Every structure is written in C-alpha cells, then in structure tokens.
Amino acid sequence: MIGKLYLIPTTLGDTEPLEVMPLSVKKVVEEIDYYIVENEKTARRFIKKISPKKSQPSLQLMSLDKYADEMETRKYLDVCNEGINVGLLSEAGVPAVADPGATIVKMAHEKNIKVVPLVGPSSILMAMMSSGMNGQNFAFNGYLPIDKGDRKRALKDLEKLSKDKNQSQIFIETPYRNEKMFADLKAILAPTTNLCIAADITLPSEYIKTLSIKDWKFQTPDLHKKPAIFIIHK
Known part of the structure; x- marks a missing residue:
C-alpha cells in the first residue's frame, strides 16, 4: 500500500x-x-x-x-x-x-x-468571507511590486479589473511594509473604491474592516508588523 x-x-x-x-x-x-x-x-x-x-x-x-x-x-x-x-x-x-x-x-x-x-484556517478565505465583497468572483494576486511606479500601475490595473469583471482583488504585503501599502492605497485608488483590511485573523487582536477609500482617509488602523490581507473592489 x-x-x-x-x-x-x-x-x-x-x-x-x-x-x-x-x-x-x-x-x-x-x-x-x-x-x-x-x-x-x-x-x-x-x-x-x-x-x-x-x-x-x-x-x-x-x-x-x-x-x-x-x-x-x-x-x-x-x-x-x-x-x-x-x-x-x-x-x-x-x-x-x-x-x-x-x-x-x-x-x-x-x-x-x-x-x-485537511480543514483549517486560511487567512485569504477568511478575509474574503468577512469583507462583504463579491465572494462569487475573486482573485488572489500574492505580493504586489515594491517599486513605486510598478506598484501604482498594478493597483490601478487591479482596480480596473475589479470594475470590469465585478471581481474582488486580494493581495498581501510583508507585515513591516503594511503601513506603506495602506498609504499607497489611499493615494492611488479612486475615492469610491472599497478596501477591506483583515489583520491578525483568528487572534485576540483581530481587525477586519471594509470602507471606501474616501472613508479610510479618516482611519488609522495599527497594521505595523501584523499579517494582513488587503481586498479591493471598485
């Protein structure tokens, strides 16, 4: 056998x-x-x-x-x-x-x-479940480029893709760069684009929130060195 x-x-x-x-x-x-x-x-x-x-x-x-x-x-x-x-x-x-x-x-x-x-926790699926975004059509994109210009193009491409295909776009970042990613998202994406941030999933410090970019401008979540999932949908 x-x-x-x-x-x-x-x-x-x-x-x-x-x-x-x-x-x-x-x-x-x-x-x-x-x-x-x-x-x-x-x-x-x-x-x-x-x-x-x-x-x-x-x-x-x-x-x-x-x-x-x-x-x-x-x-x-x-x-x-x-x-x-x-x-x-x-x-x-x-x-x-x-x-x-x-x-x-x-x-x-x-x-x-x-x-x-075997069944167990997947941060990607748990974030998608709790985002309130389209769970019928979504894509995981891994890490986005580090270069500022390349990252801007990648984010705008994902934003357009989410609108054209009604598809939620999921990605991750190295925990110590989360705050830089958050700043870029607020600066690059359209005000009406929705963003979900899911950090420390299943832990006592779990943080999951979905807001439009215009509303995120008034929020300052503590994401430093915390494993996080980002999801956008236009």
Missing part, C-alpha cells in the same frame, strides 16, 4: 490549535512521524502544542525552505512507497496556498500518491 500525503493546516498565530481547527487534524498529527516543513523549530512547536504526548525524537522533519536542494526534495515522498504517510505543514494557515508546498503536492500527483487536504 502506498502512503498518503496529508496537507496539514497550522494556526495563523499563537492560538490554541483546537480553537480554530477540527479534532481530525490532531488525530492525523498523532499518527504521522514524517513531515515536510518550512521551519523545523516552528513545526515542532505546533506538533507539540496540538499533540503534547507525541514523541519528539520520533519525528523526521524534511526542510522545504528557500535553501532546500531541489534534487533532495524530490526524494521527500519516497517513503510513501513503503506505506508511510507524510504530512505537509505550512508555516501559517493551509499548505500550498500562497505557500511553497504546492511543489510537493504537484510531485505527489506525478507519483500517483493520494493527496488528503
């Missing part, structure tokens, strides 16, 4: 795992010893938190950070041929969405290994 690849969600911050994900995740973690992870330290912390009695020395953690060797990562799923299940852990949220884990999932399909996604 060939082992399976389980896509295991993690918390979006320092939240008790079982407050934001089902018991099925805990059960799977308790059964798996082989994991593909972005960061060994945070992965071990999550595993210990959701399954305190699990033996840490029994864990086999394979790295998928930016320094991982591509030839080596292609061997990560070889243990599935021995009937061993493997867990793919994201650094935060669900694996393979705005996450390097997609390469492992693609590899699993190529090797005819069954992929099993």
